[in-house]
Amino acid sequence: MKAAVVGSGAWGTALAIQLCKNGHDVTMWTFEKELIPQMENERLNIRLSGVKLPPELKISGDYACIQGCKLVVMASPSFPARTVAKAAAPYIDDDAVLVSVTKGLEDGSFKRMSEVVAEATGRDVVVLTGPSHAEEVALGVPTGCLAASEQKELAEFVQDAFMSDTFRVYTSPDPVGAELGAALKNVIALCAGITDGLGCGDNTKAMLMTRGLTETARLGLSLGAKKETFTGLSGIGDLIVTCTSMHSRNRRAGILIGQGKDPQTAMQEVGAVVEGYYAAKAAYELGKRQGIDMPITAAAYKVLYEGADVKTAFSGLMNRGRKAESEDAGWL
Numbered sequence: 001m002k003a004a005v006v007g008s009g010a011w012g013t014a015l016a017i018q019l020c021k022n023g024h025d026v027t028m029w030t031f032e033k034e035l036i037p038q039m040e041n042e043r044l045n046i047r048l049s050g051v052k053l054p055p056e057l058k059i060s061g062d063y064a065c066i067q068g069c070k071l072v073v074m075a076s077p078s079f080p081a082r083t084v085a086k087a088a089a090p091y092i093d094d095d096a097v098l099v100s101v102t103k104g105l106e107d108g109s110f111k112r113m114s115e116v117v118a119e120a121t122g123r124d125v126v127v128l129t130g131p132s133h134a135e136e137v138a139l140g141v142p143t144g145c146l147a148a149s150e151q152k153e154l155a156e157f158v159q160d161a162f163m164s165d166t167f168r169v170y171t172s173p174d175p176v177g178a179e180l181g182a183a184l185k186n187v188i189a190l191c192a193g194i195t196d197g198l199g200c201g202d203n204t205k206a207m208l209m210t211r212g213l214t215e216t217a218r219l220g221l222s223l224g225a226k227k228e229t230f231t232g233l234s235g236i237g238d239l240i241v242t243c244t245s246m247h248s249r250n251r252r253a254g255i256l257i258g259q260g261k262d263p264q265t266a267m268q269e270v271g272a273v274v275e276g277y278y279a280a281k282a283a284y285e286l287g288k289r290q291g292i293d294m295p296i297t298a299a300a301y302k303v304l305y306e307g308a309d310v311k312t313a314f315s316g317l318m319n320r321g322r323k324a325e326s327e328d329a330g331w332l
């Protein structure tokens with residue numbers, strides 16, 4: 001099948017390689033036209049170092065490369081997702097299946113990335129997400145992801161396109177839960193990194209991850225997500241991989257912030273898109289709009305956007321009032 005991956009960051013590149021391995025005829029569109037000669041001639045992409053691009057992978061800086069493709073994968077970061085989707089839209093065939101793999105929420109509108117791409121293109125959009133470091137997927141490390149769509153046949157189409165003996169794809173009818181889990185785990189990973197940078201331990205991280213997932217699910221349920229999605233690959237799965245690995249730029253940025261660097265310096269040092277920074281603002285504002293208590297997200301927002309002292313913010317979380325673990329457990 002003819003396929004296009006729109007975006008040549010680490011994740012777009014890993015997915016383009018995965019589609020090539022599955023025998024598809026793949027073109028990767030790149031925003032960074034200056035990198036095309038190196039990608040074409042040396043088969044290297046500086047966005048995903050240590051990996052050779054397969055000889056059959058085509059590279060283009062022209063959106064027209066999308067024409068004739070039956071699968072179009074939108075793989076930009078979240079901040080330019082609407083602009084990229086609008087520019088790509090005229091070239092997308094009527095019968096093409098559109099997939100969003102971007103993790104984040106749109107600034108201002110708080111929309112999920114599949115909603116943004118759907119609005120910009122006027123098309124249904126499948127979500128592909130899960131615990132998947134680009135560096136590992138590109139090397140064929142066994143990985144599991146989720147293709148989520150309210151339309152079963154679209155989710156199954158994407159499952160078939162990507163599935164291989166090293167890349168398992170499950171289907172899900174819950175794009176809302178899948179995308180909220182994906183976007184908000186980056187905020188929690190940033191906070192997990194901060195606790196590492198502050199010198200806290202494994203106990204701290206386990207508490208943060210668990211309580212972070214609780215507030216993510218709380219927000220998700222208020223927006224129509226299914227509870228079980230948060231205990232699946234796009235929820236707890238992605239949270240585990242992001243909070244515990246040094247592949248995670250969100251966690252690495254958090255470590256630097258916990259060690260005393262200001263957020264902008266930390267992100268510059270990481271040198272790749274730190275989606276948790278943007279997601280913290282959107283999630284904080286969305287939580288307020290929905291009337292949802294999200295203490296970890298609020299603390300992250302204050303550190304990242306209001307210059308709050310990181311130790312004070314963490315201590316504020318530890319000194320919140322006493323409460324039961326679950327709001328709906330009830331005592332007999």
Ligand SMILES: NC(=O)c1ccc[n+]([C@@H]2O[C@H](COP(=O)([O-])OP(=O)(O)OC[C@H]3O[C@@H](n4cnc5c(N)ncnc54)[C@H](O)[C@@H]3O)[C@@H](O)[C@H]2O)c1
Nearest residue numbers: 008009010011012031032076077080102103133134272273
């Ligand atoms: N890296 C991973 O392991 C991974 C895994 C799953 C999902 N994701 C998600 O995929 C998305 C892309 O992440 P990545 O890791 O590929 O990013 P990256 O940091 O590796 O690369 C960023 C890319 O964005 C491009 N870019 C910069 N400004 C742009 C603009 N104005 N318009 C269009 N493109 C622009 C750059 O050319 C570069 O190719 C993110 O939402 C991320 O959360 C990443």
